[in-house]
Amino acid sequence: MVLSANDKTNVKAVFGKIGGHAEEYGGETLERMFAAYPQTKTYFPHFDLGKGSAQVKAHGKKVAAALVEAANNIDDIAGALSKLSDLHAQKLRVDPVNFKLLGQCFLVVVACHNPALLTPEVHASLDKFLCAVGTVLTAKYR
């Protein structure tokens, strides 16, 4: 699956519009993921996952920052996320199925806060982008 020039433009536009809210969106994405897909909580036994958790917010910021980094280096996501890819392969080993769940929740957050931004075409591009990020992060698993 390859990101077209249009996809890249759409993704950059989304992150441009989201701007400073990205960190907040990251936190909300995680909150939604933990609520809708409780099995994802198994990766965070060391976290307080209660409502308003500072740890979840902080981790959401990290996740958002990685997505922003990928969007800003969309011509070479693998390069941009290489260290994160190593981390996920060697240490975190999050089962690949979970990246789709995170992606779904991120799309829901964008839809909730910016319905006008998420046109069907932009939705398609963003979905592809999130898939690409997941693929990069699991690329070195085996």
Add this chain to the structure above:
Amino acid sequence: MVHWSAEEKQLIASIWGKVNVEECGAEALARLLIVYPWTQRFFSNFGNLSSPTAIIGNPKVRAHGKKVLTSFGEAVKNLDNIKGTYSKLSELHCEKLHVDPENFRLLGDILVIVLASHFGRDFTPACQSAWQKLVSVVAHALARKYH
């Protein structure tokens, strides 16, 4: 039988009560065909699906989207017997329509995103959770009679 908490039932009903089935159904199906273009394989007789604009404006897509979401309403009305509600439809999708059940999961996820875009902040995490569960149960019920 799937267990629904009182809160889940309330969250599902309260959203469903405000859904414009025709609009949401059309939008969900159109998005499915746009975001996951391989799903167009089931609709070769729908005419022009050559671009997002064509898909969104296609009257067959709109009509079929409405039909699909109307059927979804049956699940909402029969939360305690979704399996039974979709038994015949499951057979149909297997024997006549030959639809890979993965497509039900794709459509379910898209429906959740459409609801999120319509309801904004009202589509809380708890709300999303109830609806993700519902679309998952519906997908499972539609796949249940496959052989």
